[in-house]
Amino acid sequence: MAGAHRSAPPSPAEGEGFGRGALEAVALSPGADLDGFRAAARRLAGRGIPPERVLWSIGEASGLFGAPAPAPSSEAPLSLPRGVGEMVARVVPHRDPERYALLYDLIWRILQGERRLLEISSDPLVHRLERMRKAIARDLHKMHAFLRFRRVAGDGPERFVAWFEPDHHILGAAAPFFVDRFRGLDWTILTPEGSARWDRETLAFGPPGRREDAPAQDGFxxxxxxxxxxxxxxxxxxxxxxxxxxxxxxxxxxxxxxxxxxxxxxxAARTGAMIEREPQMPVKRNPARAVAAMADQAPDSLEALNAIIRRLEPLVPGATQAVLGEGPVGAAIAFVGEQPGDQEDRQGRPFIGPAGQLLSRAMAEAGIDRGEAYLTNAVKHFKFEERGKRRIHQKPTAGEVSHYRWWLDRELDFVAPKLVVALGATAVLALTGKAIPITRARGPAQFEKPYAGFITVHPSYLLRLPDEAKAEAYAAFVSDLRRVHALGQSLAA
Structure with a gap:
């Protein structure tokens, strides 16, 4: 059988092929057969079969997701420490043909009394599995970051297709990320081993694709x-x-x-030009002076304003780069948040971290097309405090929000939305100059601006709630966005 693996050579008794030394052959489906492995591990462990008596193999199937689902196991679930299940789920997509044998070896040793085995990073088995887990995490990151959808030309409903070549069997693990991020699109991901299709309602997996089946480019x-x-x-x-x-x-x-x-x-030439321009910029961190110096340049377009902000030294501690607004000029609805987060700072795009993904999901459920809205933040740089390897978000002060207010006002002047949605108290402060409790002001509001206003919570607030309160709060947030959608449509009519 292709891909067969045993943890150790058989003893003479095992070589007989009968009795206590007989080998147990386990055939799993190609790709990441997590359900099949779990069922096999429960069955083998329940019968007391040690790793050296198991012959793992990868059987033939019609495709990555074409094998029939394994029959439900009659064995009781295994009692394993926290973290083992996650390790299994992360390692199963690896291409190493020994992955199933290694994972069962881990499970067996834990069941034999080594309950804290995963904590011993120097153990050769744990070290190898951890390297495999990290390889899968890197592969998932590459797919999330580097996959590009392209619009399929034609007169029918709008569809998007992407081609990607992962290093491991990660399509099943990666697809839910794209469902959350592009819930309102009809898309297909093609890989050499299988495909994933989202039709705005259901995620389905299919046979492999070809590079030529994906558009070479599109107008975007x-x-x-x-x-x-x-x-x-x-x-x-x-x-x-x-x-x-x-x-x-x-x-x-x-x-x-x-x-x-x-x-x-x-x-090299552009860096030299930047150095020549540097004396024009304030040398010391003086937010009021920096804003005044930049305002003197009187930008005549959103692009010119953004070019100035990119050159601006952050007016809050930290930040890798300025995170600018995203969306079309003339958008009927603009959303204003607090400040970029860690992922936004690293990638230079607003609302792409956990809170942004939650916002995208809620917008889609409320009927708002994110691509037709404008999204920005009151503060353009990520203010954070380093704790070890982590960058912890720090709330901007009222003074810092005030220093960025000139930029936000100019930005909204150029975008010219009909309706501006303030997401959270910091956005309200930036738009009105007043500290207003969200619970008291939630709903339509007057900002004394050339656009209508609406106040609701910031999506990060929902992430901080206890689990039992999240569903109700999320439903209220979606209800707010439905009102925003209706109000935006009436103002744009």
Whole structure:
């Protein structure tokens, strides 16, 4: 059988093939057969069969997800410490043909009394499994970051297709991320081993695809390249780091990479130009003086305003880069949050972290197309405090919000929305100059601006609630957004 593996060579008694030494053959489906492995592990452990008597193999199947589901196991669930189940789920998608044998070896040793085995990082088995777990985490990160959907040309309903070549069997583990992020789109992900299809209601898996089945490009990509070029920092050009973070195998599927050779060639000249302009910028951190200096430049467009903000030294401690608003000029509805978070700071886009994903989900349920709305923050830089390797969000002070208020006002002037939604108390403070309790002001509001206002909670508030309160609070948030959608439509009519 292809892919067969045993943990150790058989003893003479086992070689007889009968009695207590007989081998147990377990055939699992190709790819990441998590259910099959769990059922087999319960059955084997329940019968007291040690790892050295198990012959694991990967059987033939019609495709990555084409094998029939395993029959329900009659064995009782195994009593394992917390963390073992997560390790199993993370390692099963690995390509190593020995993964199932290694995982069963881990389970067996724990059941034989080594209950704290996972805590012993120096153990060779634990060390190897941890390296495999990290490899899967890296592969998932690459797929989340580097997969690009392209619109399928035609007169029918709008559809999007993406091609990706993961290193491991991660399609099933990665697909829910794209459901959460692109819930309102009809999309398909093609890989050499299988495909995932989301039709706005149901996620289904199918047979492998081909690169040529995905569009080579679409009309959105020129705009995306322009955005990438505008956020490229020539002073931080590091080819080795770029290749490590974004391996060249992904480049041909990503529209922005076509601009990289030219940007690298121009990096030295652009850095020199930036140095020449530096004396024009305030040298010391003086937020009021910095805002005054930038305001003197009187930008005449959103692009010009954004170019100034990118050059601005952060007016709050921390931040890698300015995180600008995202969405079309002239959008009927604009959403204003507090400040970028860790993921937004790293990727330079607003509302893409956990709170942003929750907002996207709620918008989709309320009938609001995120692509047609404008999303921004009151504060343009990520204020944080480092604790070890973590960057902990720090709430901006009223003074810091005030320093950014000029930027937000100019930004909304250029976007010219009909309705602005304040997400949380900081956004209300930035838009009104007043500290107003959200519970008292929630709903339609007057901001004394050329647009209507609406106040609701920030989605990060929902994430901080205890589990028993989240469902009700989320439903109320979606209800707010439905009112926002209706009000936006009436104002745009």
């Amino acid at each position: 990509e020129s705009g995306w390249r322009d955005y990438y070029e505008s956020t490229f920092n020539p002073a931080r050009t590091n080819l080795a780091a770029m290749r490590a973070e974004m391996p060249k195998k992904y480049w041909r599927n990503m529209p922005e990479t076509a601009a990289i050779p030219g940007l690298v060639r121009q990096a």
